[in-house]
Amino acid sequence: MPKLLHLQVACAENRVIGRDGRLPWSIPEDMAFFHAQTAGQIVVLGRVCFETWPRVQQDGRRPVVVTRNAALAGGAVRTASSLAAALALAEALPGEIHICGGQRIYQETLALDRPMRLHLTLVHADVPGDTFFPEWRHLAWRELDRRESADANYRYTFFTLERS
Ligand SMILES: NC(=O)c1ccc[n+]([C@@H]2O[C@H](COP(=O)([O-])OP(=O)(O)OC[C@H]3O[C@@H](n4cnc5c(N)ncnc54)[C@H](OP(=O)(O)O)[C@@H]3O)[C@@H](O)[C@H]2O)c1
Numbered sequence: 001m002p003k004l005l006h007l008q009v010a011c012a013e014n015r016v017i018g019r020d021g022r023l024p025w026s027i028p029e030d031m032a033f034f035h036a037q038t039a040g041q042i043v044v045l046g047r048v049c050f051e052t053w054p055r056v057q058q059d060g061r062r063p064v065v066v067t068r069n070a071a072l073a074g075g076a077v078r079t080a081s082s083l084a085a086a087l088a089l090a091e092a093l094p095g096e097i098h099i100c101g102g103q104r105i106y107q108e109t110l111a112l113d114r115p116m117r118l119h120l121t122l123v124h125a126d127v128p129g130d131t132f133f134p135e136w137r138h139l140a141w142r143e144l145d146r147r148e149s150a151d152a153n154y155r156y157t158f159f160t161l162e163r164s
Contacts, residue, residue, distance in 0.1 A: 002114055003091060006041075006098045008034055009106065009133050010121035010156075016129030018102065021048055024129045027154060030121045035059065037119060038098045042090045044083070045100040047072070064090050066105060083108045107134045117144075118161040123154050139163060 010030050011017050018024060039059035047067035050056060056063050057076055064078045064086045073079040080086035083105060090097045099109050109116070118141065141161035148157045 003097050005087075005109060005112070005114065005116040006037070006096055007106065007109060007116060007118045007120075008037060008098050008100050009118070010034070010123060011133040012123045012125055012127040012129070014126040015132045015135065016127045017106075017133050018131030019127075019129040021052055024127045025123065025154060027121070027123070027151060027156065029149060029151060030156065030158075033121070033158065038100065041096045041098050042093050043098050043100050044086045044090055044105065046102045046105050049101050050077075062093060062095065103131050103133070110134050110136060110139070115164045116162070118159070118163075120159040120161060121156050122159060123156045125154055136161075 009017060010023070010027065012024070016024055038061055040061070042062045042064060043056065044064045044066065047065055047069065050063060050065045050072065062076045064080055065072055066083055066086050067079055068081055070079050078089055080089050087097070099105060118136065141163050143159065144162055145160040146157055148155070150156065
């Protein structure tokens, strides 16, 4: 039985997740949630996400970076040349598998026919950007939890959704 995949994403109503290689917002509560969720776990992420998260290895995270550049491997950092190879590597390690983007990694993960849990922070705004989360609303999710929150700039909802 393969491990449950945990997808971590913060997404605007118009599905934007990034702009110019960075997050298009600063939402401290969401960042703290993301860090707590992934601490001590395996994080599968694309090369740009890896390069823009210098402290990824803090709190015991073990990154598996999807990239053609195997030279990025070293220490606790592993590389894989495809999502399938990254998941095979992650399956053999202890701990949960958290999929942390970007766009193509999310697309390929959502297309997989296996159990997954989506930890979605839905930011209630249309935000300009160049990187998107795939449409997820038509898929057969079961809602496990939701919690609404806000800061001075945004209203957002933390959803936990699962499909088997
Ligand atoms: N809001 C959120 O929750 C969230 C989450 C994640 C990312 N983001 C945002 O999204 C942007 C980064 O994401 P991105 O989509 O541009 O880049 P990315 O996925 O982090 O990195 C793209 C690179 O990863 C490798 N790669 C990705 N998918 C692959 C696949 N399926 N097979 C083989 N290689 C693959 C390739 O690396 P090589 O070129 O090295 O071969 C590709 O050039 C940033 O703006 C970031 O802030 C936001």
